[in-house]
Amino acid sequence: MRGIPWGSILASPLPPPSVLLLILTVLVLAVLVGRPLWVARQRRRLRAQPLPPFWLRILQRRVPLVARLPAPLQATLHARMRVFLADKAFIGCRGLEVTEEMRVTVAALACLPILGRDDSDYDRVRQILLYPDAFVVRLRHQDRAGVVSDGEEARAGESWHEGQVVLSWADTLDSAAVPDDGYNVVIHEFAHQLDDAHGLSVDLEAPPSGHDWAAVLGEAYHRLVDAADRDAATLLDPYGATDPCEFFAVASEAFFEQAAQLAEGEPALYAQLQRFYRLDPARWAAA
Ligand SMILES: [Zn+2]
Incomplete structure (x- = not known):
């Protein structure tokens, strides 16, 4: 059995800094x-x-x-x-x-x-x-x-x-038990997490123009704010009029729980959410 030559290892010089940097x-x-x-x-x-x-x-x-x-x-x-x-x-x-x-x-x-x-x-x-x-x-x-x-x-x-x-x-x-009332606290809170990760509601306050994500959601958001101000009945929960973040979360709840109504009542909004979520819940089996 051969002993480890600790003396020679300890005595050997350190590798040059460039080699250490390479190893790191x-x-x-x-x-x-x-x-x-x-x-x-x-x-x-x-x-x-x-x-x-x-x-x-x-x-x-x-x-x-x-x-x-x-x-x-x-x-x-x-x-x-x-x-x-x-x-x-x-x-x-x-x-x-x-x-x-x-x-x-x-x-x-x-x-x-x-x-x-x-x-x-x-x-x-x-x-x-x-x-x-x-x-x-x-x-x-x-x-x-x-x-x-x-x-x-x-x-x-x-x-x-x-x-x-x-x-x-x-x-x-309660949210889980009633899958078609547009109220689901878990979908709502996790929609906020997706919003945080992707900046989905960042530009919705700006005046809408065009037909892209921000324009369509921004326009739907402003309509909900107007309706909420007038106390008019809306498909989306008026809580979504609080700010653009809440709008996206509330719209997401409706997308998963009231998809057919949303596709009919807000087709442009539904189409944008369909593209983002890559799903078409309006075609899922009825409740
Ligand atoms: Zn919220």
């Missing part, structure tokens, strides 16, 4: 290139795994909208859910113990908006905070005269720029 560059490149490849491989594996029968029963019982999807899209939804559930942390708040039923229900609704897109659309989403029911947030408001007032407001959901979504489990259940 190669290591950084290996991480930059290797990590996406590793993630892609992991996701391919996850997508190939069928959902456990227990999860399928939860979908049947809790998320009736899934039954309306054509079979190939149901398979895609299952694959998206696998990746979503492996990637995202769920945190129970106010004493809520997060169950498999909660995770599966939230994942199914959250993955509807990326059904025709890609898992990577939610790469920035890190965690989902679940409250048992509506949660109260403290608000500080400053009016034009500079008077500051504090208040509280109950929320069913929130979407944060730092990749965090907050949901009320009670409102999630």
Whole structure:
């Protein structure tokens, strides 16, 4: 057995700085290139795994909208859910113990908006905070005269720029149970995440011109604002008149839950959403 010649190794001079820089560059490149490849491989594996029968029963019982999807899209939804559930942390708040039923229900609704897109659309989403029911947030408001007032407001959901979504489990259940009323807090909050990732509502305040995304959504947004000011009845929830971000989130809820009405009442808006989501929910089975 030969001993390791530590003396000669320790005595040898360090490689020149250019060689160290080269080694460092190669290591950084290996991480930059290797990590996406590793993630892609992991996701391919996850997508190939069928959902456990227990999860399928939860979908049947809790998320009736899934039954309306054509079979190939149901398979895609299952694959998206696998990746979503492996990637995202769920945190129970106010004493809520997060169950498999909660995770599966939230994942199914959250993955509807990326059904025709890609898992990577939610790469920035890190965690989902679940409250048992509506949660109260403290608000500080400053009016034009500079008077500051504090208040509280109950929320069913929130979407944060730092990749965090907050949901009320009670409102999630209600949203899932009625798939055709245009109200779905999970689709709404995850539409905000897509908006953050792609800057979808950035230009909607500008006066509309042309027929592209910003023009069509901007025009529909301004019409909703006018109708809300007049208290006129609208297909889209008047909450969408709050600002362009809320408009996109509300329009997304209608796109998935009231697709036929939206395609008929707002064909240009429907066509733009259809292009973005790469889906045609108006052709899915009726509720
Ligand atoms: Zn919102």
